[in-house]
Amino acid sequence: MKDKVRETTERWYKEVYEPSVADPKRKERRDVFETSSSIPIKPLYTPADLEGKDYDELGFPGEFPFTRGVQPTMYRGRFWTMRQYAGFASAEESNKRYKMLLESGQTGLSVAFDLPTQIGYDSDNEISAGEVGKVGVAIDSLADMETLFDGIPLDKVSTSMTINAPAAVLLAMYIAVGEKQGVSSKELDGTIQNDILKEYAARGTYIYPPHPSMRLITDIFAYCKDNVPKWNTISISGYHIREAGSTAVQEVAFTLADGIAYVEAAVKAGLNVDEFAPRLSFFFNSHNEFLEEIAKFRAARRLWAKIMRDRFGAKNPRSLMLRFHTQTAGCTLTAQQPDNNIVRVTIQALAAVLGGTQSLHTNSKDEALALPTEESVRIALRTQQIIAYESGVCDTVDPLAGSYYLESLCDSIEKQAADYIKRIDEMGGAVRAIENGFIQREIEEASYKYQMSIESGDRVVVGLNKFQIKEGFPKGLLRVDEAVRRSQIAKIAAVKAKRDQKGVDAALKALEDAARGTDNLMPPILAAVKQYATLGEICDVMRKVFGEYKPAGM
Amino acid sequence: MDRKIRVLVAKPGLDGHDRGAKVVARALRDAGMEVIYTGLRQTPEQIVNAAIQEDVDCVALSILSGAHNHLFPRVVELLKEKGADDVLVVGGGVIPDEDIPGLIEKGVAGVFTPGTPTAKTAEFIRENIKRK
Numbered sequence: 001m002k003d004k005v006r007e008t009t010e011r012w013y014k015e016v017y018e019p020s021v022a023d024p025k026r027k028e029r030r031d032v033f034e035t036s037s038s039i040p041i042k043p044l045y046t047p048a049d050l051e052g053k054d055y056d057e058l059g060f061p062g063e064f065p066f067t068r069g070v071q072p073t074m075y076r077g078r079f080w081t082m083r084q085y086a087g088f089a090s091a092e093e094s095n096k097r098y099k100m101l102l103e104s105g106q107t108g109l110s111v112a113f114d115l116p117t118q119i120g121y122d123s124d125n126e127i128s129a130g131e132v133g134k135v136g137v138a139i140d141s142l143a144d145m146e147t148l149f150d151g152i153p154l155d156k157v158s159t160s161m162t163i164n165a166p167a168a169v170l171l172a173m174y175i176a177v178g179e180k181q182g183v184s185s186k187e188l189d190g191t192i193q194n195d196i197l198k199e200y201a202a203r204g205t206y207i208y209p210p211h212p213s214m215r216l217i218t219d220i221f222a223y224c225k226d227n228v229p230k231w232n233t234i235s236i237s238g239y240h241i242r243e244a245g246s247t248a249v250q251e252v253a254f255t256l257a258d259g260i261a262y263v264e265a266a267v268k269a270g271l272n273v274d275e276f277a278p279r280l281s282f283f284f285n286s287h288n289e290f291l292e293e294i295a296k297f298r299a300a301r302r303l304w305a306k307i308m309r310d311r312f313g314a315k316n317p318r319s320l321m322l323r324f325h326t327q328t329a330g331c332t333l334t335a336q337q338p339d340n341n342i343v344r345v346t347i348q349a350l351a352a353v354l355g356g357t358q359s360l361h362t363n364s365k366d367e368a369l370a371l372p373t374e375e376s377v378r379i380a381l382r383t384q385q386i387i388a389y390e391s392g393v394c395d396t397v398d399p400l401a402g403s404y405y406l407e408s409l410c411d412s413i414e415k416q417a418a419d420y421i422k423r424i425d426e427m428g429g430a431v432r433a434i435e436n437g438f439i440q441r442e443i444e445e446a447s448y449k450y451q452m453s454i455e456s457g458d459r460v461v462v463g464l465n466k467f468q469i470k471e472g473f474p475k476g477l478l479r480v481d482e483a484v485r486r487s488q489i490a491k492i493a494a495v496k497a498k499r500d501q502k503g504v505d506a507a508l509k510a511l512e513d514a515a516r517g518t519d520n521l522m523p524p525i526l527a528a529v530k531q532y533a534t535l536g537e538i539c540d541v542m543r544k545v546f547g548e549y550k551p552a553g554m
Numbered sequence: 555m556d557r558k559i560r561v562l563v564a565k566p567g568l569d570g571h572d573r574g575a576k577v578v579a580r581a582l583r584d585a586g587m588e589v590i591y592t593g594l595r596q597t598p599e600q601i602v603n604a605a606i607q608e609d610v611d612c613v614a615l616s617i618l619s620g621a622h623n624h625l626f627p628r629v630v631e632l633l634k635e636k637g638a639d640d641v642l643v644v645g646g647g648v649i650p651d652e653d654i655p656g657l658i659e660k661g662v663a664g665v666f667t668p669g670t671p672t673a674k675t676a677e678f679i680r681e682n683i684k685r686k
Contacts (some may be wrong), residue, residue: 115568115619119595127597130624131568204570204594244573331573335668368668370650371620444576451577455671464669473651480620551593 006048017043035292037249039412045404053407057302061397063317065305067298067343067410068354068398069319074395081359082384083160085327087112088371090482091147094137100374104381110160110361111134111148112136113170120166120539123488133484135371136162138467140488140496141534145173146180155183159190160235160325160359165207167194168216169538172526175228176526191232191325194220197258197430198237200549201439202244203411207539210431212546215325216521217262218269221276223522224316234262235325238300241439242285242342243331245447248296249413251285253420254430254439256304260421261430271310277319286355293348294400295409297324297355303414304535307421326352327361333368337463338474346383353387354400360384370477437552445523462518492534499532508541510520515545559683560610564592564601566629569619574646578614581672582679600630605641606631611683612642614675615662622649622657630661640684644672 020026033041042049059065071077077138084101086109087094098109103456113136116128122140122342123132129185132138139145149159154177163170171192176187196213199206205214217234224233238246238255246254259280266276284300286293304322308314328348331339349362362380364372372380400406424433433439453459460466507528514524528538563579565572570603572594579591590608605613613633615626626645633641645657646666654665664678 095669121568127568130621131619134620135569198576199570202570204572205568245577368648370648444580447573448577448580451581451672455673477650477652479650482624 005046005053006247009044009046009048009416012044012343027221035248035409036287036289037247037251037292037413037416039292039409039416045408047404049404049408053411057108058401058407062479064320065302065311066321067129067302068321068401070301072397073321074356074397075353075388076397079388080353080357081108081158081395082106082381082388083108083110083325083359083361084377084381085110085112085162086377087362088114088135088478089133089137089480090487091137091139091144095148095152097148097374097377098148100379102152102157102190104378105385106358108158108160109152111162113161113163115205117535118163118165120207120535120543122167122492122534122536124492125536128485132488133480138484138488139170139173139535140492142173142176142529143491143495143532143534144488145170145177149174149177151183153183154178154181155187157189160193161190162193164193164196164199164203165204165213166535166539167192167284168220168522168525169529169535171220171228171231171423172522172529175526176530185228185322188228189230191235192220192330193237193283194234195237195258195283197261197434198240198255200434200551201241201254202246202443203237203240204428206549208542208546209549210435212515213549214262214265214431215269218266218271219520219522221266221279222269222271223520224279225271225275227522231279234274235281235283237283239283239285239327241443242287242329244330244443245450246443247446248287248289250420250442250446252296252303252413253417254443255282255284256300256307256417257421257424257430257433257439259304260307260311263308264429267312273308273314274316274319277308277312277314278316278321281358282322282324284324284326285329286326286352288332288344288348290347290351291406292409292413293351294355295406296413297326297352297357298398299413299417300324300412301356302410303417323358325359325361326355326357328352328363330367333363333365334461334464335368336471337364337367337469340463342379342383345380346387349383350387350391350393351428353393354398356398366474366477369474371480373402373476373478376404396455435552495532495534503531504528504533504537508533510536511538512541512545515542559587559612559679560591560608561587561589561612561614561679562601562605562608562610563589563614563616563684564596564629565594565616566598566601566605567598567617567619567621568595569617569621570594571618573576574618575616578616578646578672578675582614582676585673585680587676587679588623598625598632601629602632602636606636606638610641611685612644614679615643615645615648617645617649620648622647623653626657626662627660633674634661642679642683644675644679645677646675
């Protein structure tokens with residue numbers, strides 16, 4: 001039967017397609033069609049493209065290799081977690097926004113921290129001037145964290161925190177807030193990003209060099225397996241790699257290569273793979289090219305399952321599952337005609353859902369201009385709700401499986417990503433490939449090519465390089481008051497005046513000793529947090545012991 | 555022979571988003587300029603020292619965190635203090651339109667927001683450098 005399809009396909013190309021495109025009136029729009037990852041796209045896909053393919057390569061939902069999804073019922077059971085990344089200004093303001101989102105039907109929280117917090121500086125540090133409360137909420141001590149979650153029961157929500165270098169400190173604060181609410185750490189549900197490798201490669205909020213950073217990460221894995229068993233201890237992120245300009249294939253390859261490095265580090269630290277791997281989670285971007293994105297999510301799932309089984313010998317099915325959060329691609333939003341972004345986000349969100357995401361953030365239309373307003377965040381959330389409740393795409397599992405094109409694309413992405421991972425292995429793994437600049441160079445190259453294709457007009461961005469209109473200044477953007485820093489400085493002073501300074505000093509000393517030795521760092525960090533040591537004080541102790549990361553060639 | 559225009563592309567503040575800075579750096583290089591990129595997390599002091607040391611004609615600042623109103627004018631001020639106010643200062647990033655007049659008033663010569671073609675930035679620098 002396959003031979004017959006191949007024959008008829010060849011006949012169609014020769015007798016129908018070729019004469020047709022030879023006619024100048026029916027000439028195709030481009031000489032070459034290809035995806036963002038330069039995968040060539042044929043005019044037509046038929047069963048001949050899936051020749052020799054066994055259905056077992058796809059498998060069934062909830063079973064190896066999880067191409068079709070990690071859950072047996074997927075969205076027939078329950079929808080993905082609708083989780084809008086939010087946080088700005090002070091803990092009070094952000095707490096208000098979280099309550100608004102929960103009241104609007106959001107099902108999980110996602111905390112954005114400001115840059116000083118992400119890099120382990122207190123608001124009163126001179127380096128924090130101008131940045132406090134800007135891209136997220138400012139957290140200086142446990143007191144701020146208590147305010148942030150005031151009136152939000154931590155046993156009822158799941159909370160994702162975009163925090164990397166100081167992830168251990170923020171997790172400790174969350175555990176401490178839980179205790180004050182009477183919620184045991186065993187009940188806490190959520191995620192810390194905790195993915196330092198992509199910070200070196202793409203996002204930039206690193207503090208310590210790779211070696212101690214990997215230790216902090218594996219200490220968190222080890223601590224959580226016993227004490228915070230429902231916590232996702234890392235969110236291995238391709239999102240920022242893609243935002244930095246990578247292709248879809250590179251996003252999969254570099255993310256999974258980072259994942260391999262974390263698993264190797266944890267195994268080397270003496271952990272059993274099946275004890276921590278079920279708590280690993282991933283975070284991907286959903287970009288513009290609808291079908292390539294859907295194929296990407298499915299390919300990533302299949303490739304990771306094989307890596308965990310074949311390379312690490314994982315046995316627990318949960319260790320093999322690539323569970324992931326998705327955010328629509330911020331870099332595709334245009335400052336021009338911002339309402340068009342609602343449509344872009346809809347298409348990207350739909351791709352994430354058809355790709356089987358476990359949770360989703362949809363960007364707001366005004367994010368190329370400023371932080372989103374309450375109204376635009378609501379539209380973004382409503383977009384997810386419309387897909388979930390109205391579109392019907394959630395009523396059967398993995399509805400696009402079997403599409404000749406999609407499956408063929410899925411195979412190409414998996415193969416190309418596996419080839420990249422092989423190259424990275426040959427260099428000695430992801431840490432080496434970042435230290436020698438390979439990953440950064442590959443991303444930069446792709447990003448420049450993308451930008452030049454927009455500037456040449458080869459790639460059309462509606463409203464930006466085609467279909468432009470004259471526009472006035474957008475009105476009603478959200479602004480963060482410069483007074484936030486002053487108020488944070490006052491809060492730090494108040495906390496320092498009230499706390500038991502001897503207790504703080506002893507806790508910081510204990511942390512320093514642990515950092516110099518090999519004990520797990522989580523218990524002394526938790527103890528310091530509970531004494532109201534500030535984030536900056538705790539991170540400074542580790543800076544003193546570990547030093548700071550300096551990128552090569554600066 | 556004309557000396558090549560020298561540009562320092564700099565990332566003031568704490569944000570790590572340097573996709574734009576790197577693309578602009580490369581595009582200016584392709585447009586025939588000599589470009590030095592500072593890397594992330596530079597203080598205004600570090601940027602101004604680098605600008606003087608490298609004897610640049612233009613400092614191109616990139617920021618996406620919203621700290622531009624604080625950091626851009628600080629760079630202009632420090633250049634002036636060090637007697638290097640003939641260095642052209644331009645900026646780019648996610649900068650609300652309503653902030654632009656204030657930045658221009660404080661001595662930033664041009665502000666380029668998302669969607670600006672790199673060729674336009676290069677042309678602006680070429681036409682506006684004060685040191686010939």
